[in-house]
Amino acid sequence: MEIHQLRRKGFxxxxxxxxxxxxxxxxxxxLQRAHEEMTECMVPSRNRKINLINIKS
Structure with missing residues (x-):
C-alpha cells in the first residue's frame, strides 16, 4: 500500500x-489498519466474496 510506503519514508x-x-x-x-487488513481490503471487487445474507430480494 502506497500510504504505508510513504509513511515509512518519513512523509x-x-x-x-x-x-x-x-x-x-x-x-x-x-495507517491504523494492519498491512494484511489493507491488502485484503484492496482486493479488486471481482475477486471478493459476496455476502448474500445482506441482499434482499
Missing part, C-alpha cells in the same frame, strides 16, 4: 493526503 500524514489527493482522515484510518 507526514497531511503530506501523504495531499500527494495522493485523498482526505487526511483516510490516511489516518489506513
Amino acid at each position: 507526514l500524514k497531511g503530506k501523504i493526503a495531499r500527494k495522493l489527493d485523498i482526505a487526511r482522515n483516510t490516511v489516518y484510518s489506513y
Whole structure:
C-alpha cells in the first residue's frame, strides 16, 4: 500500500493526503489498519466474496 510506503519514508500524514489527493482522515484510518487488513481490503471487487445474507430480494 502506497500510504504505508510513504509513511515509512518519513512523509507526514497531511503530506501523504495531499500527494495522493485523498482526505487526511483516510490516511489516518489506513495507517491504523494492519498491512494484511489493507491488502485484503484492496482486493479488486471481482475477486471478493459476496455476502448474500445482506441482499434482499
